[in-house]
Amino acid sequence: MLVTAYFAIIVLLALCVGLEFTARRLTPPQSTPTAVANPAFRRFQSIFLRAYLLALWADWLQGPYLYKLYRHYSFLESQIAILYVCGLAACVLFAPFSGWLPQVLGRRQTCLLFCVSYSACCLTKLSRDYFVLIVGRILGGLSTSLLATTFEAWYVHRHLDVHDFPKEWIPSTFNKVATWNHGLAVGAGLVANLLAEWLHLGPVAPFLLAVPCLGVIRLSAKERFSRSCQEGLRCLLSDKRVLLLGGVQALFESVLYIFVFLWTPVLDPHGPPLGIVFSCLMAASMVGSLLYRLATSTRYRLQPGQVLCLAILMAFFSFFMLTFSTAPGQPRPHDSFLAFLLLELACGLYFPAVSFLQGRVIPEEKRAGVLAWFRLPLHLLACLGLLALHGEISGTGGGEGGGGTRHMFGGCAIMMLAALMAVISLFTLSRNDTDLRLEGCRGEGEME
DSSP states (O other): OHHHHHHHHHHHHHHHHHHHHHHHHHSOOOOOOHHHHOHHHHHHHHHHHHHHHHHHHHHHHTSTTHHHHHHHTTOOHHHHHHHHHHHHHHHHHHHHHHTTHHHHHOHHHHHHHHHHHHHHHHHGGGOOOHHHHHHHHHHHHHHHHHHHHHHHHHHHHIIIIISOOOGGGHHHHHHHHHHHHHHHHHHHHHHHHIIIIISOOOTTHHHHHHHHHHHTOOOOOOOOOOOOHHHHHHHHHHOHHHHHHHHHHHHHHHHHHHHHHHHHHHHGGGOOOHHHHHHHHHHHHHHHHHHHHHHTSTTTOOOHHHHHHHHHHHHHHHHHHHHHHTOTTOOOHHHHHHHHHHHHHHHHHHHHHHHHHHHHHSOGGGHHHHHHHHHHHHHHHHHHHHHHHHHHHHHTTSSSOSSHHHHHHHHHHHHHHHHHHHHHHHHHHTTTOGGGSOHHHHHHHHHO
16 A cells, blocks of 8 residues: 555646646637736735635645544544544534624634634644543634635625625636645645654644644734625525535535545555545545546536536445445455545546536625535534444444444445435526536537
């Protein structure tokens, strides 16, 4: 597995570079956008990107070695499952308040609250006390909820209401975030591996590095938060397209939380460098994102809805493979690693596709509230899955063996089939809705 992991990261990074050059070659040359030429917009965008990308970097640093840290502290898998459930339950609890807090504190103070709570979450990893680690997971749940909503809401409000920039310029900023986010994730895995394994600082080192990153985040401006969860819920219930899209997101992304918990115990017994494995997974996601750009380019003209269906099918086959590669007594770690890479490739296709559909289906002014409601069933499903896994582990004596992991992957495959049915229902309902199609393909569709 050691050689496989290093070989995979080299191949995946080379593939990313090749796909990036291909995508740029297929993209038709365009005149310089007004947004790029506007110095005021560029300054404002730079302020946001510095803060948000630092926050994302600190978040990614904690990914590779969280499970390993708990195992390093000699906790059983069943105990670790409860720690993960506490974090997800905190996300469920705090998700509705993540849109309300800025009304009370203001956006700048809420972003600073994120920095403080996430720093405290990282510092709790220095303790071996189970209760302290539970408190850390709760703080992590609060921080995750704030990261998912507060920064983007701050940006949209400042963009539209304070600077009065055109609404059409918003995607240029979030496209840059998406592009940088994959690179940050790969880099975070490499840096975490450097600290934890090459420098022998232990699995707690990446968490400590995240603290100063959070400490340097600065956001200016203090203003009222105008969106509310009530408006988001009203939008969710009044539009069946939004409801179906929320169902797809809840089903797909909840299994990703289960995957985040399970990939380490599946691969770690076979000795791979976890930081490199994490970077491989993130590089596979980057490959998926680049393939999305190619698939939706003017040359291939696939629609985001078609890419979304493909991503869900790939995720289904990934979990289907894992039900066989994690059979008790007959583990096949190389097959499991390949399945995990396929799942991350599917994620790279899924996120830009679902983001495009959210932008077309959900009104911009209500997006923060709607997405907060989307995350409630998402985290609840993930909690139920991990609790079910905890029950199976406890029933087999709390060890690593048994078929609990295999059964969980089988359940995830079933959830992917349910997500596929929701996508099909969405596009059956919106068959003639040109808003869900890319602009470049509308003319052809109408002429046909």
